Amino acid sequence: MKNKPSDIRLGIFGFGCVGQGLYDVLQTIEAAGIEVAKICVKDKEKLRSLPSSAFTYNPQELLQDESITILAELISDAEDAYGIVKQALQAGKTIVSANKKMLATHLPELLELQQKYKGTLLYEAAVGGSIPIIRILESYYSSEPLQQVSGILNGSSNFILSKMEAEGLSYTCALQQAQELGFAEADPALDVGGFDSVNKLCLIIAHAFGVSVKPEQVLRFGIDSITEHDLKFAERIGARIRLVATAVVDSGDQLYVRVLPALVSEQSELYRVTNETNGVTIAPVFAGEQFLKGRGAGSHPTGSAVWADVSAALSGYRYVYPKADTRAIALSKEYKINLYLRCPSSLVLPAADFIELNKISESEGVAYYTASIESETLKSLSAYLAAERIFMAEITPAQAHNIALKNCNTEAVVYS
Template identity: 55%
Template sequence: MKIQKFKKRIGLIGFGCVGQGLYDVVEANRHLGWEIGSICVKDKEKPRSLPASAFTYDVQEVLQDPSLDIIAELISDPKEALVIIRQALQQGKTVVSANKKVVAENLPELIQLQQRHGGVLLYEASVCGSIPVLRTLEAYYGSEPLVEVRGILNGSSNYILSKLHAEHGNFQSALAQAQELGFAEADPSLDVEGTDALHKLCIMAAHAYGLLVHPDEVLHFGIQHITSEAVELADALGCRIKLVGSLKAAADGEVALQLLPTFIPEGDALYEVEAEFNGLEIEGRFAGKQFLKGRGAGSHPTGSAVWADVAAAVRGYRYTYPKLCTSQVSATSGDEQLTVLLQGTEERVAELLELLKPAIQHQTPDQSQVILSLTPQQLRQHQDLLNQRGIFVAAIPASVPLDIIPEAFSQTEAIPIGSL
């Protein structure tokens, strides 16, 4: 049999961490018949790894080029990225993107554009970098009801948390290291305030449960207010603090979504997910629990996920959103009682105690720590206030007995940790 040789051409928009990663992967796989046909960037003065002649600064040169088979949108500006993706889909093109903010905030429109104009949008790299999350949820679990999907979804904040546990160092320097290593977003507040992980959670909700939910509707806290006392308390309890996003089937066609710093005890699959790695536990009603772990960020791991989408799209793969077509679900924060640590300066916590009743209280020279029990819905009601007050919030799972907490508190010392 004679195999027909062909060259497929990618139009690359954005040549930063991920764009360069995709470029390297494509170059390493030239024998597969792909080439980067055109590259668009923004800054004419920036030094580049390729000659200036390799670049255009006019995005329309890429979007209007009929010789390109696929567009890879890999820019850092979400507003412009949405304009690019919209235009490409309106032209019926095939687009791959790594931009979780754009996908999470505009998924209903992006699905409609594909249906109306026949284009295709894949975005595997937008959720957990190199881990094949969306294709697993879509293709493998598309017809199995899921009990829960929970995981560590942001490499940069996980890197910071790992550093704080390992070295008891400073928040700012751990963040700076995450940025140097290319794990952090251009705007690192997206990582540490939990917004980036929240976007991924909302994207997963569409594929895992057929739920279209806007990030603004979801209970979420980040790690920006973490304190050394919280890290020490977790250590004393044999736990590590992780930023955990979860989707859980709730009663009556509801899906509970939340993103919370969480005390993870040893033995939990997420405990060993360290540094820039991401980990995801998927529990199917019939399959039971499965665990995926891999690099959630970085140039080549993310470039590899974009490349997997490019190769899949050209073979005709597209998301079918199987559960979106078959289920009617709505979002909730959940009503299962949560045990929560709140930590902040004395006067700020004192104000909150008028609203919330603590079970355990502990005082260090400049911090108040309280443990209380409340529903996720109650926590959501106080979300903005807690964030404005600079209070660190973390969930403590039921497997950690409350009666060992006072003893663990007494083992902690106050050391300033800094914050964003």
């Protein structure tokens, strides 16, 4: 298992898509010079590509081994991952993690432990796969205020949307392909329901705006009720549907956060982000908009991001959360959102919940609407919309206008 004789010993938790990816990267990069001490996995019966002596099934064998310099936590179980990272930080160790669900849920506590016991926690691979978004927010934009960070943060959902759009695949068939290729989480609801993007957005916000946002505070809706009707509707107005995570700060230092499907027009960089690729737009106050695009999932792209963290941590790199305490940014609850909605024509939408609800057209038992609604109302309505298999996507005011122009027979259901 030795790359070359070295004093640096790495303990790896997990040997699935990401763990194997990291291992491959270490084998290929000669300069890595890192000895993989042991790999901790769970399933004793599983066939492995390495001899059994490479593995342990006992996490304590790595956590209590004082000869190990650095740990990489790359397991799929968020609760067990929390236990591993917490124990490592309590022992003042250096650990890198790819587990966005665990990190987004426990970040404030883990940062306290890092501070108290002088350990190090890095997690670039947890956000945007191979895109070095956290490092850029931490280092390059450490002193410039940001207005917005938004983008496509879930490779699996984007793969599904792209395949449906380009090859006419059904949602189920595209999801199956994403799972076969290792882009989807063990529980695909995390991807297609928008939960995974929410977790990543919370981590981005901690670095971009210095605000601690809990996943449950983020307005969220997934893509799992999408059909070819929605793709055709988007195409008719020159747009594509993408699952977009957004964090925007206004001039009054109010922060607006959401993960929603959105109709993105050809002018948007996100229009051309396809398959498992992720894309993130950063809008700094002075530098002007920047766009980063790269592989958001997969064994080697994610393994590469873990290796970047391992090598940075070995050089003494730590996150400093440069925007914490610099600006009094507050999470806003109430704001207006413009929507496209599609549902069976037999269904009566709860019109009183909307600021505005316009029926655009109706054909073959399917009704199309544009609407505007308060964010908090949408949050409380989203479980009902999901249960009724209604699809919705955010639209811009310009798109709403364009849709109305193309459908002059628009019927205003309610307007206030």
